[in-house]
Amino acid sequence: QLEAVIFDLDGVITDTAELHYQAWQALADELGIPFSRAKNERLKGVSRKESLDIVLEDSPLPWTDAERLALAEKKNASYRQQLEQLSPADVLPGILELLDSLAQRGIACGLASASLNAPLILQRLGIASRFQAIADPAALQKGKPDAEIFLTAAELLGVPPRNCIGIEDAAAGIAAIKAAGMQAVGVGSPEQLGAADLLLTSTTELTVEKLLALFGDSGQ
Numbered sequence: 001q002l003e004a005v006i007f008d009l010d011g012v013i014t015d016t017a018e019l020h021y022q023a024w025q026a027l028a029d030e031l032g033i034p035f036s037r038a039k040n041e042r043l044k045g046v047s048r049k050e051s052l053d054i055v056l057e058d059s060p061l062p063w064t065d066a067e068r069l070a071l072a073e074k075k076n077a078s079y080r081q082q083l084e085q086l087s088p089a090d091v092l093p094g095i096l097e098l099l100d101s102l103a104q105r106g107i108a109c110g111l112a113s114a115s116l117n118a119p120l121i122l123q124r125l126g127i128a129s130r131f132q133a134i135a136d137p138a139a140l141q142k143g144k145p146d147a148e149i150f151l152t153a154a155e156l157l158g159v160p161p162r163n164c165i166g167i168e169d170a171a172a173g174i175a176a177i178k179a180a181g182m183q184a185v186g187v188g189s190p191e192q193l194g195a196a197d198l199l200l201t202s203t204t205e206l207t208v209e210k211l212l213a214l215f216g217d218s219g220q
């Protein structure tokens with residue numbers, strides 16, 4: 001039985017996946033490193049530090065840890081500047097309605113985002129109070145595709161993983177949800193998210209009925 005829905009943030013609740021991409025592209029351009037949307041797919045769901053390591057794979061230079069730290073901070077500063085524009089209008093279509101329907105049915109909501117900026121983003125979107133549990137990525141041993149972040153959110157909610165659904169826009173995220181023993185809902189393309197139990201092309205299609213149907217429950 002469905003007891004909790006655990007959301008990814010960037011690219012599911014709001015389109016910050018695009019802002020992340022723009023900030024990485026700007027950094028890569030500045031450093032003269034080739035970067036593309038195709039490569040950016042590998043950064044989705046991945047921590048800031050690991051994302052930078054992937055961006056720097058195409059650089060011939062041997063970046064030191066201190067230099068890498070400075071570059072990650074630089075990317076984050078330009079990303080956070082973009083976040084200042086964020087408002088409740090930036091919650092993706094269908095998400096507020098879904099949060100409402102889940103609350104009405106007493107289904108808990110959790111957050112499993114790799115972003116250290118997640119609390120700020122939820123606040124700017126005006127939906128922080130909708131989540132009963134937020135897994136802190138800074139406290140984890142392993143990032144997505146490891147199951148840890150989804151398992152942590154479920155534990156904070158006090159719900160067994162088999163009674164949870166995870167919603168993701170990244171391949172690493174779908175892998176993490178499946179490894180956690182949860183039902184995975186992907187929002188995106190079959191090329192990236194083929195492993196999802198339910199694949200939707202946009203958040204407008206996310207309804208509580210579709211989520212309940214994954215548990216063989218029509219909701220009637």
Ligand code: BG6
Nearest residue numbers: 010044045047048114115116117
């Ligand atoms: C994830 C994004 O949610 O958060 C990644 O999908 C990002 O692209 C990661 O790198 C870390 O985000 P932040 O805000 O801590 O740099």
Ligand code: MG
Nearest residue numbers: 008010011169
């Ligand atoms: Mg995401």
